[in-house]
Amino acid sequence: MKTYNYDKSTEWFKRAVKAIPCGVYGHFSPAPYVPIDAYPFFSNRAQGARFWDVDGNEFIDYMCAYGPMVLGYAHPDVDAAFEAQWRQSDANSVASPCMIELAEMLIDMVPVAEWAFFARNGADVTNLSVMVARAATNRKKIIAIKGGYHGTTPWMQAPGHHGVIPEDHEHLIRIPWNDIAALKQVIADHGDDIAGFIATPYHHPVFADNALPADGYWQQVTELLHKNGSLVIVDDVRAGFRLHMGGSNEKYGFKPDLICFSKAIANGYALSALVGTEALRVDAAKVFHTGSFWFCAGSMAAAMACLKTLQEQRGPELMAALGKQLTDGIVEIAANHGYTMKVTGEMAMPYLRITDDDNVMLQQNWCGECTKRGAFFTSHHNWFLSTAHTEDDIKHTLDICDDAFKALKEQS
């Protein structure tokens, strides 16, 4: 199987490092991509489940823009809805009625939602959720999960990160995932100052196996927090609308007070939403939180088309089935080559790791070999399925995986 060259990507990257810190920064940064020469860094074409890099190499994309792409790039219905709204009005000095229509749609679709608030970034609404929790409880402390990610606002970054100061974490208490004893201890120690608990619906850290909620975990969490007069916030930015159309909490059978959505809500258009219960409506209204582009209407029209299409396609079931086909196939192929592939998390956004290694070298090399053959995989982050991936795409991907394992064997 032919492997790709990245000559133009490399040229662009040399230009990028002169103009942009890191060249490409944040979660798009090349830093976690090892071996670096296995990856493309620039693209100007994407369609369906594929993108093409600046060298013309074609990739079946299992990162889906790190989550936002859920129906395939350039989905015709979503793009038509965006375009129709955009041609009428996008930025404006007053709001568009489509903001109300989208709020009403979320209220219909998401059982917890009795109101909705819109912003641009996932972090805009994780930050708002904390402000609402503090406002509603008149308390300060927030419990979060060790290794959990809710954006790069300093309070949520790991202590010691560049530009973050210890005081940023003064009222943040991190406990292990699935650890009810730790939660009880924190409530015993700080109960009367705990505003809320924030976590993703299941634990999907980077560079580590993902973990589903233990049986009864979320039910105990909500019971303990509510008994303590504290709020439960689900950060569904990454998983939202991939696992369940009503919010990922519905899949696990519990009701939080606030849910943060973003990534997949509008199939790639920048939008985020906080939804919450009636009890929190007034506090949400009193918190002042705003941004210059938060009322741009095009992405809201896109969101309505995206959610409608996902629902019609039974998107979460479809992505779970595709993810199962992919990961079952990879596990089997790995075994055929004498490797053990561990699959964790939800199959619509699985996390994979070769276990036959003390470090992540094997996994990194194998993901690089797959990428160089046209299956865009990261080694450190969960992957994403979309409804645009087909069974044939996955069969072709499994051929790539097979060839990548051969290459891995030859290297060892």
Add this chain to the structure above:
Amino acid sequence: MKTYNYDKSTEWFKRAVKAIPCGVYGHFSPAPYVPIDAYPFFSNRAQGARFWDVDGNEFIDYMCAYGPMVLGYAHPDVDAAFEAQWRQSDANSVASPCMIELAEMLIDMVPVAEWAFFARNGADVTNLSVMVARAATNRKKIIAIKGGYHGTTPWMQAPGHHGVIPEDHEHLIRIPWNDIAALKQVIADHGDDIAGFIATPYHHPVFADNALPADGYWQQVTELLHKNGSLVIVDDVRAGFRLHMGGSNEKYGFKPDLICFSKAIANGYALSALVGTEALRVDAAKVFHTGSFWFCAGSMAAAMACLKTLQEQRGPELMAALGKQLTDGIVEIAANHGYTMKVTGEMAMPYLRITDDDNVMLQQNWCGECTKRGAFFTSHHNWFLSTAHTEDDIKHTLDICDDAFKALKEQS
């Protein structure tokens, strides 16, 4: 002159309050609009310097989407650039080369810029600027201006705001604008822990007269801060590219270390940028700051077209001249009716206030009367000119202003 009805806006607003906290929140909220029945709250059509509300009322728009619209809504060149990029690739799993091209354009255009970093909200980059300042100095405290606004992240909100806790302001020191003595005192008291000073290029608070920098103010600020080993950050989110194409600091003859841009950079598409000096490149690269949509390429292509067009049109000079025509006219008309209108700030984004009143009632009523006649004015916030406003628009606006003063007289 006929005044407008807002029947459909009112119906939509009744629907909105059921679905969305406040109905319309943040800086778009009706709360500051008094009298509330003078204002439209929903629109789905905007073109050039105008928007039309859901009742079909036409407004010459002096809020310009609160700043983002700088060339007129639906500007053909900007929208064509957006559309061409969007049809190729917007969200994607890897970056677009146009991110590099835009960074290079800013480096060429903005003397301070030796690198650029892109995000979506203005607050994304004001937050990053503070993280970079803390990282580069290994210090904690940030000096800001009383009444200054840098977004709604808790550290920047006024103490006591809903959802904000005292610790959010632990390392923020606010001093009055144009007060060098206060700045010297803060440096004397906390010099070895001051990471940076953040301010807008001139002081443009809401509900208060705006104030230009006193002669030599910024030169003294930069000298004092740099001598202290601290950084100078200009928050040019609101004024950037309306006063000067090289950053508003160029108009006032000084060089900060970091400049935050957003609003007008892409004529309404969601985008923000932090630019900075070579000395800060490595620290900017080390700070981890990212967002799901920060690499969406459409808005970057739009920004290049917007900045090119603004430069060709000599946008800042044109908007200053239009603003002067408008405000000179209003001052004169006010005087004819026996009122004194005070105009402050820069004429491309002037702040106006009727001084013949102890409170803001007269100003509120007059702005309402203007809006009901088709000139969309707020009473509490600076207005914005765009290059799409014409001399004829302003003449028509002045007729509206005249009629509004007559109505004001009749009410008193």
